[in-house]
Amino acid sequence: KAGVTQTPRYLIKTRGQQVTLSCSPISGHRSVSWYQQTPGQGLQFLFEYFSETQRNKGNFPGRFSGRQFSNSRSEMNVSTLELGDSALYLCASSLGTAGGGGNTIYFGEGSWLTVV
Amino acid sequence: AQTVTQSQPEMSVQEAETVTLSCTYDTSESDYYLFWYKQPPSRQMILVIRQEAYKQQNATENRFSVNFQKAAKSFSLKISDSQLGDAAMYFCAYKRTASKLTFGTGTRLQVTL
Numbered sequence: 001k002a003g004v005t006q007t008p009r010y011l012i013k014t015r016g017q018q019v020t021l022s023c024s025p026i027s028g029h030r031s032v033s034w035y036q037q038t039p040g041q042g043l044q045f046l047f048e049y050f051s052e053t054q055r056n057k058g059n060f061p062g063r064f065s066g067r068q069f070s071n072s073r074s075e076m077n078v079s080t081l082e083l084g085d086s087a088l089y090l091c092a093s094s095l096g097t098a099g100g101g102g103n104t105i106y107f108g109e110g111s112w113l114t115v116v
Numbered sequence: 117a118q119t120v121t122q123s124q125p126e127m128s129v130q131e132a133e134t135v136t137l138s139c140t141y142d143t144s145e146s147d148y149y150l151f152w153y154k155q156p157p158s159r160q161m162i163l164v165i166r167q168e169a170y171k172q173q174n175a176t177e178n179r180f181s182v183n184f185q186k187a188a189k190s191f192s193l194k195i196s197d198s199q200l201g202d203a204a205m206y207f208c209a210y211k212r213t214a215s216k217l218t219f220g221t222g223t224r225l226q227v228t229l
Contacts, residue, residue, distance in 0.1 A: 033216065033217075035217075037159075042219060042221050042222070043207065043217075043219040045216040045217065045218075048216060050214075055214065056214075056215060056216050058216070088159055090161060092161075092217075096214070103149050103211060103213060104149075104151075104163065104166055105151075105163075105211070105217055106163065107153075107160060107161035107162075107163075108160070109158065109159070109160045110159050110160065
């Protein structure tokens with residue numbers, strides 16, 4: 001069974017540009033969530049999508065947005081990039097339903113974003 | 117808000133020895149899940165072990181086991197027979213159903229010969 005797949009793995013952008021990151025969850029998983037990891041702030045939750053609807057949202061500015069498609073694949077977009085957006089962006093998937101293994105979250109390898 | 121605290125920024129263990137990583141959390145809920153994730157230099161977050169709060173029995177996965185003390189809100193990870201491949205950052209995390217993962221700040225584990 002394939003794991004969580006994130007693309008691209010590495011990218012460099014210039015301040016003011018925008019970026020789109022993609023995530024394909026484990027087959028059968030309907031929940032996709034995104035986390036930002038930086039040395040200073042640690043792991044912070046961005047948002048979660050379940051069945052194409054945003055179910056939870058972290059405390060990030062509106063420049064950060066996401067969406068989920070009918071096949072559960074998800075994208076996150078960051079507009080007007082700032083230097084502080086440089087981070088590892090981790091996507092994770094889970095069944096999304098209560099009980100059993102539904103609450104175990106599996107992570108992808110991450111997308112490294114560098115803003116210069 | 118739920119918080120997760122890992123008070124040991126770094127730990128070191130000799131190969132084949134046992135090490136325990138500490139984690140405490142704060143919550144007013146009774147139904148939740150706890151996890152330990154391992155993040156090696158590749159940076160992929162790998163699930164090590166999970167514990168359901170309603171289960172009194174401590175979870176085990178091969179050389180990894182937890183000591184879950186619900187009343188004390190403590191969730192420590194014991195690694196037995198440590199191996200070089202165990203060297204990584206270890207994150208403790210808390211989650212409620214249909215909610216986000218809340219992570220601790222991590223413990224960097226070094227394994228020496």
